[in-house]
Amino acid sequence: LLWADVEAARAGMREGLQYAHIAKISAEEIDNVLLQGETIADLWDAFPNLQLLCLTDGGKGATLYTRSGQEHFEPGFKMETVDTTGAGDSFVAGMLVSILEQGLTTPESLHNVNAAKLLRFANASGAMATTRKGAIPALPTREVVDAFLDS
Template identity: 40%
Template sequence: MSRLYAIGEVLIDFIPLQKGCALKDVTAFERAPGGAPANVAAAVAKYGAPSSLLTKLGSDAFGDFLLEELQNAGVDTQHVLRTSEANTGLAFVSLKENGERDFSFYRNPSADLLLSETEIDGNLFEAGDILHFGSVDLVDSPMKQAHRKAIHAVKAAGGLVSFDPNVRLPLWSDAESCRRAILEFLPKAHLIKISDEELEFITGISDIETAISSLFRGDVQAVVYTRGSEGAELYTKNGRYTAPGFKVQAQDTTGAGDAFVGGFLFHLLKREAAPDRLTDILDNYHEEILHFANASGALTTTNKGAISALPDTAAIEALMKSQQLTS
């Protein structure tokens, strides 16, 4: 089977033991491995496809913890480098009663931002592999250049590029810098995943259909538009496909979007979705792919954390079957 390579941040989420209060009022936290690319890599590995992470961790105890957690999740960590020049990134989270969250990040810079383009092996990728990334590590840094090299290399090898902007404005000096970086990298991807909370901010267009249409430029072949518990819509150049969400008792929405992406990309890897086959695969198998991804995201919200909350395939299939029986 082809392999997922996720590039970008891996950090520790400090999850509050109390819900419904502001971050300044939280008195106790528990640590959980996180970072969107790492979450996606862990989901893909858990569902049964090979996955690797391209990043850098600090030579500190938090880095040791994350390396162990990634390995325990089945992620290949041979391309995870270590440095003493910066610490491993941290994120403190506060949870509302409905499981929605706010973040406070500690990385100025963090170790992941120091991964350089010279540390990306241009011969690493093969045809059919998928490179996935987000916008968090697209701030001006060595890591931004590492993204550019990795994207060029995977395309040269015949691989697929997936981009989830995953907007985190507190990490940017201003909102426009974040938006410009996302707009620069969007045309480089074959597949875009974007949420209902991000679409207008990124495109500057309030009408949903017009905004999504504007994303089809450069190499973009498909856009997945997620709407939280309401489900997701898939747009290709040939059609639009809708899949409803799953009703669950959400405890923590951290990592739900990443679990969705992991489930989606797992199915693409299983079908060896090279760029010249992506649209046909999505048009033919959209229902199965979207339902699996929706169930993956939904079940992740029923526990705290991201990687630690990922469901197994048996739980996903059971949830999908239960909806079929009640529909």
């Protein structure tokens, strides 16, 4: 285990979030570890550097929250799931690709995010990783994600 208990996990996550501008947290992590009686709005006060928070919920989809008040949900893609190992990593990779392609290269620019575009690409990237076994072999290429989105 990475942490000895839930309190250690919570402390570790909160420490890391002090430095983050962008964060991806699963619904399970946020409910069971990070938020304990707090709301998403409370996180903006607790973590002044945080600009984008993406809350993922597996195949159900993801919600992007911005410090500027934007909140956007994008449903996940229905896939024939083989293995979920690497799906979160692939999702984050898709998220970062979209951020860079939107020219959001400074913390101040992140409030200009096209949330629908970001989440659609990230959801597709994560979903494609579930169609093959293993973490690294299952990570999709850009061409695979683009072809999936175009179909």
